Amino acid sequence: MDMLEQKHLALITEAEQRGHLPTANLRLCFEVMALAAAIDRDCATRLAPHNLSEGKFVLLFLLHQLPQGLSPYELADRAGVTRATVTGLLDGLERDGFLARQQSKDDRRKVLVQLSPKGENAARELFDTHTRWIASLVAGFDERDRQTLSTLIQRAWRNTDAGRKAVLTTAGNEIEP
Template identity: 55%
Template sequence: MLAPKHQAFLAEMQRRGQPAPDGLTQCFQLLSLAAAIDQDCARRLAPQDLSEGRFVLLILLQGAEQALSPHQLAERAGVTRATVTGLLDGLQRDGLLERHADADDKRRINVCLTAAGEALAVSLFDQHTQWIRGLFADLSSAERRLLSGLLCRIWARTDAGRAP
């Protein structure tokens, strides 16, 4: 289940006579799994001409109680404003969202889904969550809790996990 680049790294360790790869194999398994899930996600979204970034914006807008600004979307999606602008341009071009000047401040832009965007977001959210649940369907609730705990422990040792 290891990606070729990870297999090559482990083979090079062995060639150099390095000690057992304590933790490296599991790290590479996790990275390979994450890449496979990302690839599957991209294949599932491609028929709707969506990237993961565009999908995330649809879900954020669908779940919002009111229209959101591009700045708010960028913060919530964890991307730059420039990235959000490009994603919004594509979604607007496809008729999935609209931009409107704010009623109180004409300099501010608010974004909301069209009826087509709303319908697509609802449908894809349900499909996506069912697919993800299916990935973990063979794990018992105790195994999922154990996996979650182990992943949290590893996360806490990363720079991101230690950041304030």
């Protein structure tokens, strides 16, 4: 059984027919994409019984052990999402009883998001379960395997537009968006 999607197999076949070589590079890239998609699907399947998406799960573990809570703005910043996205995620989490929004005692204009007991329990239990599952995806890899794979993934990432932009930004160069 081939792990690649039919559309990727078709593209490889067409590239071979047109004489575009090496198609091995195409196949490898599509294999990485298939792995990432499979991990995303598995993640969604594992979180769905808890009425959670990956985005909601991230907010739960960011709020975990912060009894004072965080503002929606701080959550958006820490999660790397827009304020609009975080608002939608918070609405769902609040509806499902994972958290509550409270007005700040210091500034009534400021809203703080705090986990409910249900949210605390879910964050604690799911974080442990989820991180064990993620780690299991490379079970049997020794340190050398992990380092080799990491190095290769980073090399490929630097060939993406995002990777090149990050390298240039890190180097302190001005770049065009």
